[in-house]
Amino acid sequence: xxxxxxxxxxxxxxxxxxxxxxxxxxxxxxxxxxxxxxxxxxxxxxxxxxxxxxxxxxxxxxxxxxxxxxxxxxxxxxxxxxxxxxxxxxxxxxxxxxxxxxxxxxxxxxxxxxxxxxxxxxxxxxxxxxxxxxxxxxxxxxxxxxxxxxxxxxxxxxxxxxxxxxxxxxxxxxxxxxxxxxxxxxxxxxxxxxxxxxxxxxxxxxxxxxxxxxxxxxxxxxxxxxxxxxx
Amino acid sequence: xxxxxxxxxxxxxxxxxxxxxxxxxxxxxxxxxxxxxxxxxxxxxxxxxxxxxxxxxxxxxxxxxxxxxxxxxxxxxxxxxxxxxxxxxxxxxxxxxxxxxxxxxxxxxxxxxxxxxxxxxxxxxxxxxxxxxxxxxxxxxxxxxxxxxxxxxxxxxxxxxxxxxxxxxxxxxxxxxxxxxxxxxxxxxxxxxxxxxxxxxxxxxxxxxxxxxxxxxxxxxxxxxxxxxxxxxxxxxxxxxxxxxxxxxxxxxxxxxxxxxxxxxxxxxxxxxxxxxxxxxxxxxxxxxxxxxxxxxxxxxxxxxxxxxxxxxxxxxxxxxxxxxxxxxxxxxxxxxxxxxxxxxxxxxxxxxxxxxxxxxxxxxxxxxx
Numbered sequence: 001x002x003x004x005x006x007x008x009x010x011x012x013x014x015x016x017x018x019x020x021x022x023x024x025x026x027x028x029x030x031x032x033x034x035x036x037x038x039x040x041x042x043x044x045x046x047x048x049x050x051x052x053x054x055x056x057x058x059x060x061x062x063x064x065x066x067x068x069x070x071x072x073x074x075x076x077x078x079x080x081x082x083x084x085x086x087x088x089x090x091x092x093x094x095x096x097x098x099x100x101x102x103x104x105x106x107x108x109x110x111x112x113x114x115x116x117x118x119x120x121x122x123x124x125x126x127x128x129x130x131x132x133x134x135x136x137x138x139x140x141x142x143x144x145x146x147x148x149x150x151x152x153x154x155x156x157x158x159x160x161x162x163x164x165x166x167x168x169x170x171x172x173x174x175x176x177x178x179x180x181x182x183x184x185x186x187x188x189x190x191x192x193x194x195x196x197x198x199x200x201x202x203x204x205x206x207x208x209x210x211x212x213x214x215x216x217x218x219x220x221x222x223x224x225x226x227x228x229x230x231x
Numbered sequence: 232x233x234x235x236x237x238x239x240x241x242x243x244x245x246x247x248x249x250x251x252x253x254x255x256x257x258x259x260x261x262x263x264x265x266x267x268x269x270x271x272x273x274x275x276x277x278x279x280x281x282x283x284x285x286x287x288x289x290x291x292x293x294x295x296x297x298x299x300x301x302x303x304x305x306x307x308x309x310x311x312x313x314x315x316x317x318x319x320x321x322x323x324x325x326x327x328x329x330x331x332x333x334x335x336x337x338x339x340x341x342x343x344x345x346x347x348x349x350x351x352x353x354x355x356x357x358x359x360x361x362x363x364x365x366x367x368x369x370x371x372x373x374x375x376x377x378x379x380x381x382x383x384x385x386x387x388x389x390x391x392x393x394x395x396x397x398x399x400x401x402x403x404x405x406x407x408x409x410x411x412x413x414x415x416x417x418x419x420x421x422x423x424x425x426x427x428x429x430x431x432x433x434x435x436x437x438x439x440x441x442x443x444x445x446x447x448x449x450x451x452x453x454x455x456x457x458x459x460x461x462x463x464x465x466x467x468x469x470x471x472x473x474x475x476x477x478x479x480x481x482x483x484x485x486x487x488x489x490x491x492x493x494x495x496x497x498x499x500x501x502x503x504x505x506x507x508x509x510x511x512x513x514x515x516x517x518x519x520x521x522x523x524x525x526x527x528x529x530x531x532x533x534x535x536x537x538x539x540x541x542x543x544x545x546x547x548x549x550x551x552x553x554x555x556x557x558x559x560x561x562x563x564x565x566x567x568x569x570x571x572x573x574x575x576x577x578x579x580x581x582x583x584x585x586x587x588x589x590x591x592x593x594x595x596x597x598x599x600x601x
Contacts, residue, residue, distance in 0.1 A: 128306075
């Protein structure tokens with residue numbers, strides 16, 4: 001079975017990935033909305049920037065985070081001064097790295113699901129007296145839900161498995177920034193770590209399969225998803 | 232009094248639609264060929280499209296006046312919009328779809344109730360179903376119920392019957408007639424099917440190439456000989472107004488008074504669907520179903536024989552001509568062959584008998600508004 005140290009690693013990884021998704025989701029939805037619905041100057045640029053973490057070497061992304069959000073980086077300084085939030089060599093930094101790396105995977109399915117919604121439905125809601133907020137909550141979000149769910153699953157998986165950007169940005173500190181992937185890597189480097197590494201690897205596989213099954217189950221309970229599948 | 236006043240210029244595809252008209256209660260039909268900007272006109276009234284210039288008023292409220300900078304947002308306009316493609320929310324069942332606009336109802340007691348609207352459109356049994364399981368006609372009825380439930384001050388219907396086959400149209404039409412007689416909401420009805428319009432319209436707005444060719448009382452426009460080109464097949468329709476007097480239950484026949492003459496119509500099959508005696512009904516008959524006789528005939532199966540004075544004989548050199556005559560104050564048109572005109576010696580000023588088979592009248596009738 002898993003030891004206390006291994007459980008702590010798993011708990012940290014889940015905390016990092018969950019925080020990353022919770023923080024990234026609102027931004028991802030806004031960007032997906034802008035890309036799906038608006039035609040504006042700089043739309044191509046926004047799309048490119050959003051996709052960048054997917055194609056850039058993770059180490060480069062990690063380095064960029066270090067420069068911008070590190071202890072001496074401009075954004076790092078600004079956030080510390082205004083909100084007290086610090087990233088350097090902390091789990092919050094691991095969460096930021098995971099969020100940035102997972103962002104493109106979060107945006108894409110949400111954008112596709114928003115594009116698939118018939119704008120006519122929103123017009124119909126308007127004529128029925130619904131405000132923008134009510135249309136968002138009662139029409140757009142329920143219909144986009146399959147895409148949002150898919151985005152969260154993909155982004156969460158990416159966040160859990162993130163390696164390169166995390167290790168570059170916040171290093172590999174047990175108890176602070178050593179998530180699953182970093183721990184497995186460290187254990188494999190150690191002559192006595194094989195058994196522990198295998199247990200964590202087994203857990204990762206179990207977690208991945210579990211997440212997919214859970215999302216399938218949630219999806220099967222949604223009428224709009226059923227329809228999207230059949231159609 | 233005008234319930235609805237529209238004066239609008241709006242870009243519709245290649246050209247600009249300019250239209251100005253007024254209408255009272257009941258159904259105002261916008262008729263024109265496809266692509267004439269009819270849907271754009273409805274969208275502008277609903278506030279979904281910003282017109283280049285417009286003044287739109289209904290229910291005692293100006294919702295758009297570009298000169299004065301008035302523009303009421305779409306969700307505050309209190310329109311009931313029945314879209315051509317229904318636009319039911321796919322993730323809600325029928326009940327939730329219908330109730331979606333009902334929040335607007337809450338503050339206003341005495342407005343149409345849910346059950347009443349559901350019953351009027353005959354969708355009680357569908358209430359828990361999802362839209363994807365409904366047939367085209369059912370979807371349309373749900374869409375109409377949803378629009379009505381939002382307590383609209385005007386009902387906008389964009390080709391509500393266009394996507395349906397003939398049998399379904401025939402089944403939905405009575406519901407539209409019911410809405411018209413049971414609510415006092417003005418209805419703006421876009422269509423390119425002249426049959427629907429001949430049956431339903433109180434006011435008719437004829438649009439061609441982005442301009443209003445004629446607008447006004449539908450019966451009067453159908454009677455005009457100069458609009459034949461715009462009315463197309465509809466030019467062959469004769470619209471008559473008659474007062475319901477008596478129901479012969481044994482034979483399921485209705486007796487109506489048309490300018491002092493009795494006309495017989497097929498009954499509705501049961502007493503419940505009868506209008507009240509004294510109600511004015513619109514009858515539609517095709518001019519080619521009207522035969523002419525020089526004398527009244529008692530040896531024919533045709534029950535309806537109306538003496539009419541010939542006003543005009545219109546022919547274009549082809550085999551058939553249109554004879555326009557007056558019964559009392561109403562126009563009757565008969566399409567007969569040129570040969571018949573010669574053989575019977577028909578001329579303007581002659582009195583002849585218009586023979587109309589009971590079965591030629593369109594079976595369902597529109598109640599005229601006063």
